[in-house]
Amino acid sequence: MKFATYSANGEIHYGAVTDDGMIALDGVFPQWPTLLDAVRAGGLSDLGQAADGKPVTHTEFEYEMVLPNAPRILCVGVNFPDRNAEYKDGSAQPKYMSLFPRFASGFTGHNRPLIRPPENHTLDYEGEVAIVIGKGGRRISQDDAYDHIAAVTLCNEGTIRDWVRHAKFNVTQGKNWDNSGAIGPWLVPFTDAAQLDEARILTRVNGEVRQDDTLDRMMFPIRREIEYISTFMTLQPGDIIVTGTPTGSGARFDPPIYLKPGDVVEIEVNGIGTLRNTVEDEVL
Known part of the structure; x- marks a missing residue:
């Protein structure tokens, strides 16, 4: 079962995704007005049970960012060996992971356009797996880390490359342009370590x-990410960790190949699905 946030007839809903359309569930669970509330309550299995045998309620809809009210999104940077080499600075594998925050306003949903701003046209893609925390905790061990995951999803961690260079040590400016990235299309409940351990990003x-x-x-494997992050902050249900992107982003070509209007970007991971977005210029 897969669960998504979507809009239909001017209203925001969440529900179960089927081949024929959406099964709205927000009306079934008024105590959980958003999908984030269901995650925080450990309610994904309840959503699945409620959707079983229920008819489709919406065949015409648009996907929204899967948790549009997610309060905390942490991203892991430079997390593949070849990515480290891309920087061509001769540095060895770092001892500790790079982290930076992103905000929900920087993400759109599946089949929606990524927005290229007029201030700068270095919009780039980064395909990643994202995990959603289901059980909070502090100083979580690697052995227990997977027990704290509620669901997995996909992220295109879109970046305005020139703006990550505006300061000496931070990348926040280039990582948080409105609707520059996407998270979705849906949440897949996490039930098996193989969902992550055997995942391939295309x-x-x-x-x-x-x-x-x-x-x-x-x-830095996902177990280590959870261990490290929970050392300095208490992870809470609904937190999202965007786990890292492989080599091959547009900035690393010579010359760079940035996204432009009309492009179509697809992030595919076996067992999760495909996140698809077009690219448009911002309308002022």
Whole structure:
């Protein structure tokens, strides 16, 4: 079962995704007005049970960012060996992971356009797996880390490359342009370690494969990410961790190949699905 946030007839809903359309569930669970509330309550299995045998309620809809009210999104940077080499600075594998925050306003939903701003046209793609925390905790061990995951989803961690260079040590400016990235299309409940341990990320731009790697090659595996992050902050249900992108982003080509209006970007991960977005210029 897969669960999404979507809009239909001017209203925001969440529900179960089927081949024929959406099964709205927000009306079934008034105590959980949003999908985030259901995650925080540990209610994904209840959503699945309620959707079983229920008819489709919406055949015409648009996907929204899967958790549009997510309060905390942490991203892991430079997390594949070849990504570290892309920087061509001769540095060895870092001892600790790079982290930066993103905000929900920077993300749109599946089949929606990524927005290229007029201030700068270096919009780039980064295909990643994102995890949603279901059980909070502090100083979580790697052995217990997967027990704290409620669901997995996909992220195109779109970036305005020139703006990550505006300061000496931070990338926040280039990572938080409105609707520059996407998270979705849906949440897949996390039930088996193989969902992550055997996952392969493919990123295609206009059908051309740009990124192709497996999560087992991460320098900082997801278990370690949860352990490290929960050392300095208490993870809470609904927190999202965007786990890292492979080599092959547009900035690393010579010359760089940035996204432009009309492009189609697809992030595909076996067992989760495909996140698809077009690109448009911002309308002022």
